Amino acid sequence: MSRAEHRDTADxxxxxxxxxxxxxxxxxxxxxxxxxxxxxxxxxxxxxxxWRTLALLAxxxxxxxxxxxxxxxETGDGSSAGGGPxxxxxxxxxxxxxxQITNNGLFLVFTALAVTLPFFxxxxxxxxxxxxxxxxxxxxxxxxLLVAPAGRTRxxxxxxxxxxxxxxxxxxVVAASALAVGALLFPLGEVTTISGTRIGFGEGLLRAxxxxxxxxxxxxGIAALGLFVSTLTNSGIAAMATTVGLLITVQILDQIPQLDxxxxxxxxxxxxxxxxxxxxxxxxxxxxxxxxxxxxxxxxFGSAAWARFTSRDITA
Amino acid sequence: xxxxxxDDSARAGDAAxxxxxxxxxxxxxxxxxxxxxxxxxxxxxxxxxxxLVPAFAGSGxxxxxxxxxxxxxxxxxxxxxxxxxxxxxxTTDLGLPDLGGLADTLGAQGSSGGAGSSADPSSKLLxxxxxxxxxxxxxxxxxKQKLSLLDKTSEYSLIHNGDEVWAYDSASNEVYHATxxxxxxxxxxxxxxxxxxxxxxxxxxxxxxxAVDDTTSVTVDGTAQVAGRDAYxxxxxxxxxxxxxxxxxxxxxAKTGLPLKFTLTPASGGSAVVDAGFTQVDFGKPSxxxxxxxxxxxxKVTEADEVEKSGHxxxxxxxxxxxxxxxxxxxxxxxxxxxxxxxxxxxxAGGEAGAGLKTVGKGWSAIxxxxxxxxxxxxxxxxxxxxxxxxxxxxNSLGDQVKGDFGSGTVxxxxxxxxxxxxxxxxxxxxxxxxxxxxxxxxxx
Numbered sequence: 078m079s080r081a082e083h084r085d086t087a088d089x090x091x092x093x094x095x096x097x098x099x100x101x102x103x104x105x106x107x108x109x110x111x112x113x114x115x116x117x118x119x120x121x122x123x124x125x126x127x128w129r130t131l132a133l134l135a136x137x138x139x140x141x142x143x144x145x146x147x148x149x150x151e152t153g154d155g156s157s158a159g160g161g162p163x164x165x166x167x168x169x170x171x172x173x174x175x176x177q178i179t180n181n182g183l184f185l186v187f188t189a190l191a192v193t194l195p196f197f198x199x200x201x202x203x204x205x206x207x208x209x210x211x212x213x214x215x216x217x218x219x220x221x222l223l224v225a226p227a228g229r230t231r232x233x234x235x236x237x238x239x240x241x242x243x244x245x246x247x248x249x250v251v252a253a254s255a256l257a258v259g260a261l262l263f264p265l266g267e268v269t270t271i272s273g274t275r276i277g278f279g280e281g282l283l284r285a286x287x288x289x290x291x292x293x294x295x296x297x298g299i300a301a302l303g304l305f306v307s308t309l310t311n312s313g314i315a316a317m318a319t320t321v322g323l324l325i326t327v328q329i330l331d332q333i334p335q336l337d338x339x340x341x342x343x344x345x346x347x348x349x350x351x352x353x354x355x356x357x358x359x360x361x362x363x364x365x366x367x368x369x370x371x372x373x374x375x376x377x378f379g380s381a382a383w384a385r386f387t388s389r390d391i392t393a
Numbered sequence: 394x395x396x397x398x399x400d401d402s403a404r405a406g407d408a409a410x411x412x413x414x415x416x417x418x419x420x421x422x423x424x425x426x427x428x429x430x431x432x433x434x435x436x437x438x439x440x441x442x443x444x445l446v447p448a449f450a451g452s453g454x455x456x457x458x459x460x461x462x463x464x465x466x467x468x469x470x471x472x473x474x475x476x477x478x479x480x481x482x483x484t485t486d487l488g489l490p491d492l493g494g495l496a497d498t499l500g501a502q503g504s505s506g507g508a509g510s511s512a513d514p515s516s517k518l519l520x521x522x523x524x525x526x527x528x529x530x531x532x533x534x535x536x537k538q539k540l541s542l543l544d545k546t547s548e549y550s551l552i553h554n555g556d557e558v559w560a561y562d563s564a565s566n567e568v569y570h571a572t573x574x575x576x577x578x579x580x581x582x583x584x585x586x587x588x589x590x591x592x593x594x595x596x597x598x599x600x601x602x603x604a605v606d607d608t609t610s611v612t613v614d615g616t617a618q619v620a621g622r623d624a625y626x627x628x629x630x631x632x633x634x635x636x637x638x639x640x641x642x643x644x645x646x647a648k649t650g651l652p653l654k655f656t657l658t659p660a661s662g663g664s665a666v667v668d669a670g671f672t673q674v675d676f677g678k679p680s681x682x683x684x685x686x687x688x689x690x691x692x693k694v695t696e697a698d699e700v701e702k703s704g705h706x707x708x709x710x711x712x713x714x715x716x717x718x719x720x721x722x723x724x725x726x727x728x729x730x731x732x733x734x735x736x737x738x739x740x741x742a743g744g745e746a747g748a749g750l751k752t753v754g755k756g757w758s759a760i761x762x763x764x765x766x767x768x769x770x771x772x773x774x775x776x777x778x779x780x781x782x783x784x785x786x787x788x789n790s791l792g793d794q795v796k797g798d799f800g801s802g803t804v805x806x807x808x809x810x811x812x813x814x815x816x817x818x819x820x821x822x823x824x825x826x827x828x829x830x831x832x833x834x835x836x837x838x
Binding site: 180269357383388 | 425431480545566682
């Protein structure tokens with residue numbers, strides 16, 4: 078690891094670590110900024126080299142494969158999913174876009190994202206975000222990280238940037254896996270938007286990329302929430318469990334009609350708005366609301382994490 | 394941090410220094426606490442923005458020259474907007490249980506007939522009767538219209554382009570197709586209901602204006618901003634008592650005369666029963682590709698003719714669609730209550746349409762009376778049983794038992810329409826209060 082902790086940890090201890098912080102903040106300037114990208118790179122490497130992270134990504138990549146094979150088997154006789162005999166009234170059931178997969182493999186990307194967005198993706202993000210600070214504290218490496226003249230604020234920002242990168246990578250893994258499976262099992266070609274108009278395959282791919290970005294952005298709220306929870310405890314497991322627990326709780330509350338007035342403030346409420354990118358013309362209202370809401374969550378819980386992390390005593 | 398920095402002085406054991414240290418620790422703690430002001434401030438600013446922005450946005454009523462109600466109505470009538478596209482939000486709160494489920498049930502019943510298609514327009518329109526929906530409309534002259542009903546991850550589109558009428562349900566990838574000739578053969582009313590985009594503010598307003606007579610007051614009530622455009626507010630209210638309709642408010646675009654927003658508030662107060670308005674509107678020419686439709690590969694296409702031939706289901710669904718279209722598009726004014734009540738009455742009775750229908754009273758407090766003749770033929774929930782105890786119980790739980798000179802019966806209430814089923818098989822329905830229904834029943838006796 079290029080964490081640089083070995084440089085001066087021999088006689089370090091908490092006192093040196095704490096003393097280093099003000100100096101680093103005071104120093105500022107160009108060298109520190111360079112150092113930040115070094116820290117960010119080392120954080121990325123640490124995160125993506127973990128078996129846990131790789132296993133999460135593997136599970137995410139497997140979901141589109143399962144969906145694709147299931148649709149392929151179910152529609153082997155030529156009927157389309159969800160639109161089989163007698164399915165006229167119940168056409169709206171099943172994951173979004175599933176009826177179109179047989180005709181265009183690109184739709185597997187949308188279905189896979191719609192399937193993984195409610196739970197798999199945010200759970201993976203919750204695990205990584207919850208582990209970000211609390212995991213270091215748990216392993217006893219947090220104070221060594223702080224020995225280096227980076228400053229707590231910068232370390233926190235680096236951690237959040239790493240989690241955001243994971244959001245993007247996880248989403249792209251799902252999308253890429255879905256695209257590969259879709260291209261293998263189903264025909265590709267002109268795309269019919271859900272508004273009934275047609276767009277070329279190239280534009281369809283572009284929309285798929287936009288959708289992946291929208292989905293990744295949808296995860297920023299829970300990433301900030303997970304990071305905040307992670308600063309509250311020294312136990313990585315507790316932070317992950319709390320984050321995933323909050324995710325499930327919010328999803329359940331979002332289903333209760335009596336709480337209608339609160340729904341627009343739940344971070345998961347506008348998640349499915351990514352489907353609006355498949356309308357022609359694109360319907361931006363909910364997408365904007367989603368992005369605004371995620372930014373709000375990131376601001377509130379990001380600053381709360383900052384307040385907590387910069388003021389707490391690091392004992393481990 | 395403080396203890397480490399003051400290691401030396403602590404060793405000195407000076408009491409004053411110890412006190413100073415304690416003070417420093419306290420202030421350090423205060424500084425730490427102060428950091429939490431940042432997230433709290435962010436949250437506060439966000440909450441204030443969310444709370445205040447709509448309030449400010451709503452307060453900026455535009456300054457427009459004064460206009461009389463008559464002039465405004467003429468403006469609407471003279472309005473000749475050929476090209477418009479925009480987003481419409483429709484909120485319907487009749488105080489009914491979620492009708493989406495009911496529609497599903499009906500659809501499922503129908504599709505056992507074999508020719509059902511979830512893309513059939515009539516089975517979709519019922520969804521509009523409850524909840525909030527976002528629609529997109531685009532019109533380019535009389536030949537090209539498109540209406541899209543935006544669902545969460547799917548969309549239902551109705552496209553009229555020249556002779557062709559297409560309906561596409563992206564959730565099930567099903568297509569419904571009718572040609573212009575078939576459409577006319579089906580009867581003008583149905584066709585019209587389908588071509589004219591139902592529930593556009595303009596149609597709602599036109600229908601409401603037809604009802605204007607001595608029973609109704611029409612006034613211009615200031616101005617408003619709707620979808621970023623300056624608009625006059627026309628308020629139509631019943632003069633009679635006993636109606637459940639409080640007022641109908643129509644926001645009319647000051648430049649084009651196009652009604653932009655339609656709101657029906659009940660006399661009992663509370664939120665609007667129907668609120669349909671543009672949230673975004675554009676008077677430019679919609680792109681031609683908007684109205685192009687070719688069924689996607691693999692989509693199940695249902696031809697309108699086939700549906701008609703298959704009889705049963707088509708009739709039933711069309712009837713619903715027609716009723717609903719009539720509801721929203723054609724008789725929305727004073728007879729709204731009458732129609733809606735009657736339709737629902739017949740619907741509940743399983744399609745025994747219009748046997749002995751007559752109307753009592755006029756204007757807003759008109760009450761439709763249906764004499765089914767068959768005693769106990771209606772689900773009164775009294776001593777009569779439908780055989781199915783579950784249905785019985787369900788209906789009982791919805792209705793209120795009432796007694797009067799006419800005998801006894803059950804009143805089913807919504808926020809707009811009340812329906813009285815008497816035990817001797819008569820049905821009174823209207824956009825009137827429960828007392829008015831009982832009075833009508835007494836007088837009818």
